[in-house]
């Protein structure tokens with residue numbers, strides 16, 4: 009029998025559990041383009057309420073949810089301000105510009121450690137060139153090693169946005185992880201943002217799905233934007249049921265994923281590749297700048313022994329813990345990676 013693959017590439021690789029599959033099979037469905045899928049409608053109302061907002065809209069991916077939200081706040085030809093490593097400007101393949109006509113200006117990539125005064129100085133007011141219409145933050149910060157932006161930083165950004173009369177969007181693909189790590193209530197996060205995207209297929213274990221969250225007026229517009237982008241689906245309650253199951257069963261257990269990520273960090277800290285104090289959630293980044301192996305070299309060596317990790321950059325390796333990895337899988341990853349990383 010071949011040994012089990014330990015897949016640490018992403019928390020998107022999980023398979024639906026038996027309970028989730030049963031919920032999907034039992035879902036009541038209807039045509040969601042007509043607004044007639046009761047399971048989708050329930051999920052949207054439930055998620056909006058979790059964050060204390062008026063409405064939410066189901067979208068097929070986090071990227072689409074982000075791009076819909078950005079188009080709600082940033083009119084064509086105006087500016088979005090965000091981190092240089094934000095998912096919305098790196099991994100969404102130019103969508104803000106190509107689809108939304110949005111001009112993006114970034115502050116130097118800093119993960120969760122946002123310099124609020126710097127952001128304030130970058131906001132461009134009307135009459136001084138392309139006007140800034142929104143600030144985007146990412147909670148947790150993916151490229152920033154799953155870092156959690158402190159709640160106080162977000163409150164200060166909200167004040168800046170209020171002063172400037174602009175919006176704040178949160179890419180909350182992994183906001184559940186921040187909620188579990190810092191104990192900040194989901195509603196408290198919700199109060200700070202005009203628009204949010206939250207994902208039920210990263211870490212929470214649903215096969216598909218994200219939601220855009222905002223006011224009823226903005227979500228009505230979001231329905232049109234989603235349709236335009238080809239994201240309106242029909243009997244999609246089978247997927248929404250998986251999302252609801254994930255929210256009901258898989259939030260609290262994220263603490264286990266965080267503990268397992270911390271174990272990985274502790275194991276590789278003596279090699280000088282990671283500071284465990286920076287590992288707050290389910291992402292572990294290994295800094296390979298001074299190592300004889302580069303990131304693709306680590307990926308290849310680990311893969312040959314059944315452990316999958318990601319090269320995020322030529323000298324940056326990412327490992328992500330999730331629902332489908334138990335303590336034994338983490339033991340195996342440490343056993344395989346330690347000799348590779350000790351070279």
Ligand SMILES: Cc1ncc(COP(=O)(O)O)c(C=O)c1O
Nearest residue numbers: 069070071072095146150179181
């Ligand atoms: C922080 C963040 N935002 C958005 C997304 C986009 O999600 P999707 O892959 O569903 O488009 C991801 C994907 O991993 C992500 O990590």
